[in-house]
Amino acid sequence: MPTDAAPSAAATAPVLGPRALNRALLDRQLLLRRAELSAEEAVEHLAGVHAQVPKVPYYALWARLAGFRPEALSELLAGRRTVRISLQRSTLHLVTARDCLAFRPVLQEMQDRRYRGTFGKRMAGVDLTRLAEAARALVEERPLTFGELGTALAELWPEREPLALSMAARTALPLVQVPPRGLWGRGGLARHTTVRQWLGEEPGEPTAQGVEALVLRCLTAFGPASVRDVQVWSGLTRLRGVVDGLRPRLRTFRDEHGVELFDVQDGALPDPGTPAPVRFLPEYDNLFLSHHDRTRVIADAYRKRIWQGNQAFSPVLVDGFIRAVWRIDRNGDTAALAVEPFEPLSRAEREAIGAEGSRLLDFAAPDASHDIRLAPH
Structure with a gap:
């Protein structure tokens, strides 16, 4: 049985599949739609x-x-x-x-x-x-x-x-x-x-309440998540007891492998079929660094495509999942956006990558002429 599974609770908790977890993560990470926030x-x-x-x-x-x-x-x-x-x-x-x-x-x-x-x-x-x-x-x-x-x-x-x-x-x-x-x-x-x-102020001393608050912040921004996910995000260990103490304030689910997941009461859970726009993310984005099980955002087969040794590559979200990487090559007055897909993309997906890529170049290189190179797969 998975180490994060709690037999008595997880066995009856609702199951969230990868797409449900993906859409929840994207919503909380402000990636289903651009937010009107400062x-x-x-x-x-x-x-x-x-x-x-x-x-x-x-x-x-x-x-x-x-x-x-x-x-x-x-x-x-x-x-x-x-x-x-x-x-x-x-x-x-x-x-x-x-x-x-x-x-x-x-x-x-x-x-x-x-x-x-x-x-x-x-x-x-x-x-x-x-x-x-x-x-x-x-x-x-x-x-x-x-x-x-x-x-x-x-x-x-x-x-x-x-x-x-x-x-x-x-x-x-x-x-x-x-x-x-x-x-x-x-x-x-x-x-x-x-x-x-x-x-002009010194951080205080660590407290149990401070640890609980940090766990809740993680669940708010990255949940639903397992104990191991929270530990990966924070770097802390031995958080099982902290999460168990928070149970009265949390909702529980399980993933398709039976691992128990925890969530804040008001955490968004969009429909798994909710459309997800193409998004270009930077290397080391916490979206793909903050879970032990990262299949909610990238297939295991592609993990080495965005992380090799100490080098990370900038990912592209297509239908909510990492399915390509990107880079901008600057040569004089020209900025070229190169996109390398991991798998075949539909015509609509390639067009969406081109449109969002054009906006990315407007942001990153407003003073240059632009070129987008979407490699075939």
Whole structure:
């Protein structure tokens, strides 16, 4: 029996097939129709946007919001209404200032665990409290890159690797990446300071209520989901007891394999036959990173087509599922959108890809002439 199945409850819960789960996910991810939300409202609704690559949040919000202007998100970053910080899965996310303060304490244990797994032996014997104090003084004096921070800390711990020292500081301190890094059309090194310095407030201590709130945020944005799905999205472990404690506030379903799924009471469940428009998503979009079972958005046979080693490819949703990848090649005054399908597409699907691709080029390269190359399958 699947590990997420609860025999007494899952056996009688309604079954949701892949298309039902797909349409629920698309609705909550604002991908069935472009939403009339501000950039700030959307970032909070989505419980954060993956931001390891600076451009990703802009493409993610363009795909989801009506009339999205990249300058609107840049203004939020420059105005400290949103921040880029290591959160879920110990990866960089763009979140609202409020969610930064709420999420980071809950995810601290996961940050610590992942750091120990990578650098623990190399940092044995180092007083991490002292290191955090030294790092705080350095980055609050002026934002530093991790290279600069590691070099400065190595003056105090000369026998340790600068990288291990800077990663210890990143783990022990909530560090935000500061602009101009992350601004639309701007470059800049990835420099960091503390949340306290940047937002004027320190994240609090982790609480059981904070963990429950994070689980509910995940279900709201990505549900219905299994316990394992929530753990994949967050990077946290041992959440079965937390979810069980929330049962009186949740609905339960099961997937076609009998795995128990949980959901908030008011979570949208569109008809599985609801039309889903073509959407171009950026690499690392949380849509396809946030579930253990990803068949609700991509067939297992295609998973390696969008993720190879540490390289991710930008996916195209066709009828709600990832069925192609895309890239934009810029050559002088020409921007060419290349789309590579995984399987044969109907004439209507190819036309829809062309129409949405034209809108993508208008957004990504408004100053260039455009070309769309949809490869045959």
